[in-house]
Amino acid sequence: MSTTPQELKDRIEASIPGASAEVTGDGRHFAAIVSAPAFRGMSRIAQHRLVYDVFGGEVGNTIHALSIQTKPSEEP
Amino acid sequence: MTEESSNPISEAIKSAIAENPVLLFMKGTPEHPGCGFSARVSAILESLDQPFAAVDVLPDPRIRQELSALSNWPTIPQLFVDGELVGGCDIVSEMYQSGELQQALGLEAAESETPEPEPVQSAPLSIENRL
Numbered sequence: 001m002s003t004t005p006q007e008l009k010d011r012i013e014a015s016i017p018g019a020s021a022e023v024t025g026d027g028r029h030f031a032a033i034v035s036a037p038a039f040r041g042m043s044r045i046a047q048h049r050l051v052y053d054v055f056g057g058e059v060g061n062t063i064h065a066l067s068i069q070t071k072p073s074e075e076p
Numbered sequence: 077m078t079e080e081s082s083n084p085i086s087e088a089i090k091s092a093i094a095e096n097p098v099l100l101f102m103k104g105t106p107e108h109p110g111c112g113f114s115a116r117v118s119a120i121l122e123s124l125d126q127p128f129a130a131v132d133v134l135p136d137p138r139i140r141q142e143l144s145a146l147s148n149w150p151t152i153p154q155l156f157v158d159g160e161l162v163g164g165c166d167i168v169s170e171m172y173q174s175g176e177l178q179q180a181l182g183l184e185a186a187e188s189e190t191p192e193p194e195p196v197q198s199a200p201l202s203i204e205n206r207l
């Protein structure tokens with residue numbers, strides 16, 4: 001059972017309010033570019049944690065690697 | 077917060093973080109990194125001539141488990157500066173490029189001895205002589 005980039009994108013967008021994500025990957029290694037208004041005022045660490053938290057224990061396991069780039073976006 | 081205080085690995089990680097101002101948890105060693113992300117972060121620190129301590133998480137899976145539990149960060153590598161998690165490969169690379177990492181490490185923000193940009197040699201006039 002492998003994960004698709006689309007699935008990751010959908011889960012990120014469903015979990016982080018107002019987020020939009022671009023995800024690429026090969027089923028085990030993924031890269032996500034995520035922008036969300038929630039990131040504003042947060043440290044980079046906190047922004048990345050918010051994205052990691054969407055996947056809980058899957059990162060490092062079924063999702064072998066998830067490279068993250070976050071961008072705070074304007075409130076819609 | 078009732079914490080089992082008798083977890084030797086967790087305790088060892090905590091004291092390593094407290095005792096080493098710049099500490100990298102990585103897969104493998106700086107000389108023989110075991111993964112590209114770990115290799116990148118250790119190469120960045122080396123390129124800055126930043127002395128750092130490194131812990132290889134590979135010999136015992138519990139190191140990684142306990143570290144992630146402590147730091148609330150799922151992946152390796154993890155760079156700690158002055159006891160604080162700075163980030164993994166993505167954040168460290170981004171901060172290196174923007175100069176924030178050098179700042180966080182207390183390094184001179186690479187007083188860029190910007191060499192005078194080479195004056196662009198304008199192409200010698202190409203005069204068409206129609207005389």
